[in-house]
Amino acid sequence: MPTNEVEVLLVEDSPDDRELVLISFQRNRLANRIQIACDGEEALDILFCRGEHANNRPTKPKVILLDIKLPKVDGLEVLRAIKADERTQMIPVVVMTSSAEQRDMVESYKLGVNSYVQKPVDFAKFQEVMKQLGFYWLAINKTPD
Numbered sequence: 001m002p003t004n005e006v007e008v009l010l011v012e013d014s015p016d017d018r019e020l021v022l023i024s025f026q027r028n029r030l031a032n033r034i035q036i037a038c039d040g041e042e043a044l045d046i047l048f049c050r051g052e053h054a055n056n057r058p059t060k061p062k063v064i065l066l067d068i069k070l071p072k073v074d075g076l077e078v079l080r081a082i083k084a085d086e087r088t089q090m091i092p093v094v095v096m097t098s099s100a101e102q103r104d105m106v107e108s109y110k111l112g113v114n115s116y117v118q119k120p121v122d123f124a125k126f127q128e129v130m131k132q133l134g135f136y137w138l139a140i141n142k143t144p145d
Contacts, residue, residue: 007031007138009061011043011078012096013070017119021065024130030138035059040073044081047088061091063137068097068104076107083112090144092137 008031012018018036025031037043043066045051046059064082068075075095082088092114097104098121105116117133120126 005033006035006059006061007063008034008134009037009043009046009059009064010034011037011040011064011066011070011075013038013067017067020123020126021130024127025134027127028131028134030131030134035061040070040075040078042072043070043078044073047082048085058087060088062143063141064091064093065096065133066093068095068099068108076104076111079108079111079113092141092143094133094137096133 008025010018010021012021018038022034025034035046037046041051043064045053046056049056049058066075066078070078075097079093079095082091082093089112093112094115094117095104095108095113096117096119098119100118108116115133117129120129
């Protein structure tokens, strides 16, 4: 299946959090090709070439950074769809959320998430977490073609 060159699919509804991730990745030179989905429905449309993305080539990012609390389709439903489809089930998914609820974490792991990270509120800590995540998932981790 031909794919485009997206390294990271960032699924985040908060403009502030999207900007923090982009700044952190840029400052640490971690990813040049980041695609953004502002809600769960858009993420699924991007991954499965539906809706406005129906004419696009399939996207297979190196990692998906996924918020749980999303409009239209919540992050757990997005995760469920990703892990249920053989075209996308091998893509690593990192849940990044402000939720400290144990049930969100448990459900995420039951659905096959690769990592669960609570977003730090402090900008410096947020930037450090993004640096570590980006370095691990984009430089160290290996995934099948």
